[in-house]
Amino acid sequence: MVRVDMKKLINEPGAVVDEMLDGMVAAYPEALARLDGTNVLVRADAPVEGKVGIVSGGGSGHEPTHAGYIGDGMLDGAAAGEVFTSPTADQLGEMIQACDAGEGVLCVVKNYEGDVMNFETGIELAEMESDVEVTYVVVDDDVAVEDSLYTSGRRGVCGTIFVHKAAGAKAAQGGDLAEVERVAQKVVDRVGTMGMALTSCTTPEKGEPTFDLPEDEIELGIGIHGEPGIERTEVMDADSVTEHLTERVLEDLELDAGARVATIVNGMGGTPQMELFVVNRRLQEILGERDIETWDAWVGDYMTSLDMAGCSITLLELDDELEELLSHPVETPALTVRDD
Amino acid sequence: MVRVDMKKLINEPGAVVDEMLDGMVAAYPEALARLDGTNVLVRADAPVEGKVGIVSGGGSGHEPTHAGYIGDGMLDGAAAGEVFTSPTADQLGEMIQACDAGEGVLCVVKNYEGDVMNFETGIELAEMESDVEVTYVVVDDDVAVEDSLYTSGRRGVCGTIFVHKAAGAKAAQGGDLAEVERVAQKVVDRVGTMGMALTSCTTPEKGEPTFDLPEDEIELGIGIHGEPGIERTEVMDADSVTEHLTERVLEDLELDAGARVATIVNGMGGTPQMELFVVNRRLQEILGERDIETWDAWVGDYMTSLDMAGCSITLLELDDELEELLSHPVETPALTVRDD
Amino acid sequence: MAETDTQREAVLTAVERVTDRIAEEKGHLTDLDSAIGDADHGANLDRGFGKALAAVEDSEDDPAEIVKTVGVTLVSAVGGASGPLYGGSIMTASQELEGGITADSSVAFAEAYLKKVKDRGGARIGDKTMVDALTPAVHTYKKSIEEDELSPVTALSKAVDAAERGVRFTTPIRANKGRASYLGWRSVGHPDPGATSTLYIMEELLAVASE
Amino acid sequence: MAETDTQREAVLTAVERVTDRIAEEKGHLTDLDSAIGDADHGANLDRGFGKALAAVEDSEDDPAEIVKTVGVTLVSAVGGASGPLYGGSIMTASQELEGGITADSSVAFAEAYLKKVKDRGGARIGDKTMVDALTPAVHTYKKSIEEDELSPVTALSKAVDAAERGVRFTTPIRANKGRASYLGWRSVGHPDPGATSTLYIMEELLAVASE
Ligand SMILES: Nc1ncnc2c1ncn2[C@@H]1O[C@H](COP(=O)(O)OP(=O)(O)O)[C@@H](O)[C@H]1O
Ligand SMILES: Nc1ncnc2c1ncn2[C@@H]1O[C@H](COP(=O)(O)OP(=O)(O)O)[C@@H](O)[C@H]1O
Ligand SMILES: [Mg+2]
Ligand SMILES: [Mg+2]
Ligand SMILES: [Mg+2]
Ligand SMILES: [Mg+2]
Structure with a gap:
């Protein structure tokens, strides 16, 4: 052993x-x-x-x-x-x-x-x-x-x-x-994402957290490789985090009222699903307030960073072609879309 | 805020x-x-x-x-x-x-x-x-x-x-x-499960780990509510953990060579999928060694304990009726089975 | 002030004080529950009594009705094992108070409460649950009033002592019921959270009765 | 012993010593990479050189062929950014050694290596990458041999000094290439892992050349 x-x-x-x-x-x-x-x-x-x-x-x-x-x-x-x-x-x-x-x-x-x-x-x-x-x-x-x-x-x-x-x-x-x-x-x-971390991840080789994150701080703008993010701020509640991430993506994509999107609230591997749904709640509220229509909302672990706690928000601006392609049935271990 | x-x-x-x-x-x-x-x-x-x-x-x-x-x-x-x-x-x-x-x-x-x-x-x-x-x-x-x-x-x-x-x-x-x-x-x-934890979980109300688990110890036989397990042992590698859990379930179900099972390697919420697949590898090896046939193997977060790191192994002994019922198409947020 | 009004006042004060006490002990109860359970007993009761107090605060109902509302609210706000145990038992036992709160009816209430807890949960004395605090308390209360003919306040004070000994009794024994039973021998050495909260509640009832 | 045999010996010794040194510095390189990258540079190179050494250990090939095998093995064992940069460049530059290892061919090797790193990665000096250690080292080596007519060992020792200054130069600047560039201004204050490993490798080459 x-x-x-x-x-x-x-x-x-x-x-x-x-x-x-x-x-x-x-x-x-x-x-x-x-x-x-x-x-x-x-x-x-x-x-x-x-x-x-x-x-x-x-x-x-x-x-x-x-x-x-x-x-x-x-x-x-x-x-x-x-x-x-x-x-x-x-x-x-x-x-x-x-x-x-x-x-x-x-x-x-x-x-x-x-x-x-x-x-x-x-x-x-x-x-x-x-x-x-x-x-x-x-x-x-x-x-x-x-x-x-x-x-x-x-x-x-x-x-x-x-x-x-x-x-x-x-x-x-x-x-x-x-x-x-x-x-x-x-x-x-047409796609934009922004992520954040509550904790660092720990790689099997290194065996300890890639970066140090004090108890009362979070990282904004992290990637998916345990790289530190672009900014470190004090702990915020879920709504504030969601607003921050969503605003950044919306700005970047220059989405206006009337746009149609598909969204992902992605967990980083160590985040309970409960928290991802709390984030999704506020995300969909924000989109609603701006008259942006969510055609489909995915919530879960899609692209993780080992055991990192945190999330990312992805928005994709749809058109009819993309909507049709996203609805096409698919069967994979991590994603299944059924024929209607 | x-x-x-x-x-x-x-x-x-x-x-x-x-x-x-x-x-x-x-x-x-x-x-x-x-x-x-x-x-x-x-x-x-x-x-x-x-x-x-x-x-x-x-x-x-x-x-x-x-x-x-x-x-x-x-x-x-x-x-x-x-x-x-x-x-x-x-x-x-x-x-x-x-x-x-x-x-x-x-x-x-x-x-x-x-x-x-x-x-x-x-x-x-x-x-x-x-x-x-x-x-x-x-x-x-x-x-x-x-x-x-x-x-x-x-x-x-x-x-x-x-x-x-x-x-x-x-x-x-x-x-x-x-x-x-x-x-x-x-x-x-016909179903049996046994779980283990590498870490405790932290409930939103309490805000700190439910039980203390030293760096070099793990809990065997935990439930899904942050209850401490039945036994605390020193850290083991994935194969040893898998063997321990699987043996307990096999013993309980009294499965003999020739049996047919469906299996779940379930993550507790804070476990990277990578590790669950490492566990599944050894689980299927063990079943193979005992001439137990795996009809279907599920790997993922099915029933979690917030952010706990750990896993459980579930075996269900199948018969023709159960096999047929498990193959029936289903479409839910967490589980989709497609028509063949 | 009519008898009913005085009793209503007393009941409402009791609900308030129990609610405050539980809020105070929330962290401690949760700690007890995290040692041998799932770390929610304090939060469960705090949520429940908070809602119960809100439900009855300005009530003009009969005392028995108020007690019943507390029970109903606990059932629908607590969840967990303690929800049906506390709430359901209060609900059922409240019937005993319908003719007014007297020494006799309070004994009947206590007995009905204990019976319901035992029926619902199936625990016996020695299983390391709230039953271990409740049983000696109820037996002592009944004997003090019916045989020793003590005043309800004195009887209650003896019952509190008995409950306290019950809580201490839960520490060195192994749990056979509730979540703590999953720990087997590892449950030995910790007091039972539900027995402890039972004691706290009784202490507040005694304080109100003594005023 | 024929010239080729001596050179093969030297190359194999160099591969061994580089492999040992990287194994020794693995933790340190990974720490550097965890400050501004993804904490794998040490593991990446250690895995790569371990396999490269195994691939050539008992080789009877020409020195140039051995160097090429090292490059090919690094490409297929390292991954990440450093895999194609180190491995691909060694692979390409090894052609310069086909006629034997001489002062001139070693300059050609160094130049070809630097060119390939720059072509493949697109980094320029000042971007806070291995290029910052390599460029001064290669320039110094070339000038020392071609203009100052120093011996290869002396030239290499000057090149090592230059590389070291290059590593120090990477600390106070902002990264524009590689993973560290995602950190923006936060990358300032840390030396670049790839520049550091480049220096270590050169130090081992110098040690072998000096023996
Ligand atoms: N079957 C039972 N009979 C009597 N009391 C019980 C029983 N099960 C649990 N309890 C009591 O409930 C307490 C735990 O309550 P709580 O933590 O609120 O619920 P849960 O166990 O569902 O989390 C225990 O400490 C014990 O006193
Ligand atoms: N575009 C580039 N040009 C030159 N060197 C680069 C480039 N990108 C990365 N590097 C070098 O590679 C090093 C990182 O290597 P490594 O950690 O093994 O790969 P990765 O960045 O893929 O994890 C950096 O420190 C830097 O010196
Ligand atoms: Mg509990
Ligand atoms: Mg509970
Ligand atoms: Mg790296
Ligand atoms: Mg990498």
């Missing part, structure tokens, strides 16, 4: 990603398969004949992101890096090839230099080894990060789930690579 | 249940409705013509239990008590009446004296005020608790979800009250 000195249900910290992936396949043996010798999960029936492949990936620790969204109507493959570390280029290359049925592959990449660089290299590798056609979109929905020439740009966070959903639906409906990419980019252009 | 001194996304601690319920309805306005002046949520289309009603309820803080399982194929209503406190008898009585379409109502009660006493009183009240036919089953799946003449008996924990699922399916298929009750009782007779 290995003694672990932190409070986690793990064995060797170095084995956690490998064991998690096996545990996922054991939970969904008919839906998921692991590519031999890699940390890539794919649809058991990949590549799906006649369909554009959609793949994603990134560091582990964000479960159910990414592999939780593999399935009919969403992702064909997802690559898991070490905790909070992008997957490696060679595995991304293998995943791309495994998900190509001849119609090409779209990569959904979150805007982190590690992810972008490894995906770019992975795409090069896949193109060298086969004649797969590959494109990618970079999701950068985090409105907390200043977007200027002098930064790496905004981070990709929970808005990515909407990209998977819309692009996945388009692909399932027979869209070609260019159409699928257009839809993905459309979501990227 | 109200200053709260603990790290929670709440406003007034006393308002958290009320605000959570409003936030749930705001997330699922087409599916859920709140009974005026109560903490009861029901299907928006309740009572459902020609169908036996199925209701449940208990303290709050276990989300998605109970209201998360309201919907077609599962619950018709769920009453939310204060955090970890049974709902009151008058509200239970109202719920029962609101979910009766003339075919009778089954109450699924977890075995806590508060829940049982309040449900009994609620049933009396409902029967006094209308001619509804009501029965109830008491779920007591927690194998950690010694079951003897000298205790209150075993607690009802995560196995309750299987009761909701099977009874809900039977009712959706047109089963009458007696049949629905028989199916519910059958699940109760």
